[in-house]
Amino acid sequence: MxxxxxxxxxxxxxxxxxxxxxxxxxxxxxxxxxxxxxxxxxxxxxxxxxxxxxxxxxxxxxxxxxxxxxxxxxxxxxxxxxxxxxxxxxxxxxxxxxxxxxxxxxxxxxxxxxxxxxxxxxxxxxxxxxxxxxxxxxxxxxxxxxxxxxxxxxxxxxxxxxxxxxxxxxxxxxxxxxxxxxxxIRIGSFQRLAFYQDRDNLSRLVDYCLDQLYGETLEGDTQARALRLFDLVASTTAELAASYMVAGFVHGVLNSDNIAITGESFDYGPWRFTPKWEEGFTAAYFDEMGLYSFGRQPEAIHWDLVQLGSSLTLIGEIEDLQPIANRWTDRFDAALIEKLLQRLGVAPGEDDRELAQSIVTALGTNDVLIDRFFFDWRGGIDPGGDIYAGEDFRKLATLLEGRANKDARSHPYWSDTAPCSMHIEEVESIWDAIAENDDWQPLYDKIDAIRRMGEAMGA
Structure with missing residues (x-):
């Protein structure tokens, strides 16, 4: 510690x-x-x-x-x-x-x-x-x-x-x-001030976020500072969306009041981890249209960012804000590539975009579990076996030739028989032990197991 x-x-x-x-x-x-x-x-x-x-x-x-x-x-x-x-x-x-x-x-x-x-x-x-x-x-x-x-x-x-x-x-x-x-502070904090046409407090909130949350010296006029904050939030929210996808996580309620201005994830209600790369997987029973399904999370977070931009037009020019919003998808794509490679445990290379696409394709067209895949392929090492015999995984193995990183598997965790995961059945089992027997040990044991996995990943 x-x-x-x-x-x-x-x-x-x-x-x-x-x-x-x-x-x-x-x-x-x-x-x-x-x-x-x-x-x-x-x-x-x-x-x-x-x-x-x-x-x-x-x-x-x-x-x-x-x-x-x-x-x-x-x-x-x-x-x-x-x-x-x-x-x-x-x-x-x-x-x-x-x-x-x-x-x-x-x-x-x-x-x-x-x-x-x-x-x-x-x-x-x-x-x-x-x-x-x-x-x-x-x-x-x-x-x-x-x-x-x-x-x-x-x-x-x-x-x-x-x-x-x-x-x-x-x-x-x-x-x-x-x-x-x-x-x-969340995107909804800015929406409230824009709703009331409160320019003074909106400018004050921009300055607070830049100074206190991003540690930036306040430079330029009000419009320049609003533009700078929007650019920072665009970057952090793109990373957030990419992180959710690589983790296989479904937040469930990505409303604009649930998006922090720092891009930090918070407020977990109906969340779930999707076992497989299923873009239509939803976490909330009330999300009947799949608005916040696994595969639509980038779209949802980008939509919320646009609402922030709309609020900032009260003190900034839309012609300057719009290009930042338009570049968000490029930032998301770059972050997704980076985070896929990080979870896989391989260093950046020349064909990273093709490699990342190969990973997503393989996950999306096969029955392998997300956690199992990243556990088995950690370090970019082809594990072989019947489950990975398909064409998509053979292409992935080819792309990974020469990029193996044995050091990424040095922690004893990678010698376990199975990865640490957090699917709904285990969540319910942990709760059942508490609800039925007031037994908290399964929760504490799971926390220990999760933190051990985090150490192994260098998280």
Whole structure:
């Protein structure tokens, strides 16, 4: 584990002013039972030495951290939900609890899920099911291990309430979760200001994101800074979309309020990993048209980026913003090639585009599992066998000749009989052990296995 970094509070969000948030009170829970604490990332933000009582005070009861926000803040935003604009959004069951600097001097947010009602709850109870919290742990751990830029589940407490939900057996157990994110600002934050034609605050938010989240010196006029931010977000969201595809991950709800301005993935509800490269695979039962299916995720994220560009036309020229949006697909293609090679464990070469296309073609036309393929072919070494005897895999083997990287298989993980995966059956099995026997060991064992895989991949 990395050495403990100093705790450095930095509630920079207050510089934006009260037009951006509402001060709220956390819910008062019957119980606060610690079920998960991310010691690995706590050490990176100076909170790794908190004892059990201190952790409960801050992440179960939300007593303020030293020198940080005096009260939690529910952030205001709008967004498109399944392409329909909704001006009644905002943090409805979460809030920003604190901000602090990590070991790389990045400004990080401690935000919550299930922490109670806010002015934006829209008749919701502001709570989180325990199953929802467990699923978020599994999603963030797996994505981090696979090299996806994701928020981190920081803490999970069971809260002793019984919740009723229409889409799962009820009553069900309750929880409150804290996540560590690189910023809480989302595309919907900009949409809200554009909706109200609030040029001053839109410019202020652009400056905040450039300065606090991207670490860029503020240069040029308002229009130039808006253009620079849009270009940065175009780059990070293209990488995000490519990461999802290479991981075989389906977020499920890629609404514009779920796309962070840093391109960091967050907020995991109906997520799934698709076992095979099936472009029509969906995660959410309510996504009846497959808008956010596996293969349409790049399209969805690009569409959301265009909404950001539309919002920025309030302070920038569309003639300057449009070319950036148009180049997004080229950036996605380049990121997809890079990340396919990274997961395969081979260095860049001259025929990378053809190699990447060969990988996608082979995955898309055969019955091999995504995790199994990358496990077997790690280091660009042809594993042989009947499952890989088809024409598509033989072409791939030819393209990989001379590019083998044995060092990519040096970790003992690559000698296991099977890869670490996260398909829905295993997720349900882990939850069943908790729901039926209050047995948390399968969850903790899975976290250990995922982190071991992450070490093996160098993630």
């Amino acid at each position: 990395a050495s403990e970094q100093p705790y450095r509070a930095d509630p920079a969000i207050l510089s934006l002013g009260e037009d951006f948030y509402d001060a709220v009170d956390p819910a008062n829970y019957p119980k606060t039972i610690e079920r998960f604490f991310n010691h690995r990332h706590a050490a990176k933000v100076g909170l790794g030495k908190l004892d059990e009582t201190e952790r409960e005070q801050h992440f179960g009861r939300f007593e303020p951290l030293p020198g940080n926000l005096e009260k939690p803040l529910a952030l205001r935003y709008h967004g498109h939900q399944f392409r329909h604009y909704n001006p009644e959004l905002g943090d409805g069951r979460g809030f920003l609890f604190g901000q602090l600097r990590d070991d790389k001097d990045r400004l990080l947010d401690l935000g919550t899920k299930g922490s109670g009602q806010t002015p934006w709850s829209r008749r919701g109870d502001g709570r989180l099911t325990l199953k929802g919290g467990v699923r978020e742990i599994l999603a963030t751990e797996m994505l981090e291990a696979l090299g996806v830029n994701t928020s981190k589940t920081f803490a999970l407490y069971e809260t002793g309430e019984q919740l009723w939900r229409g889409d799962e057996p009820s009553p069900t157990r309750s929880s409150v979760m804290t996540r560590l994110s690189h910023g809480h």
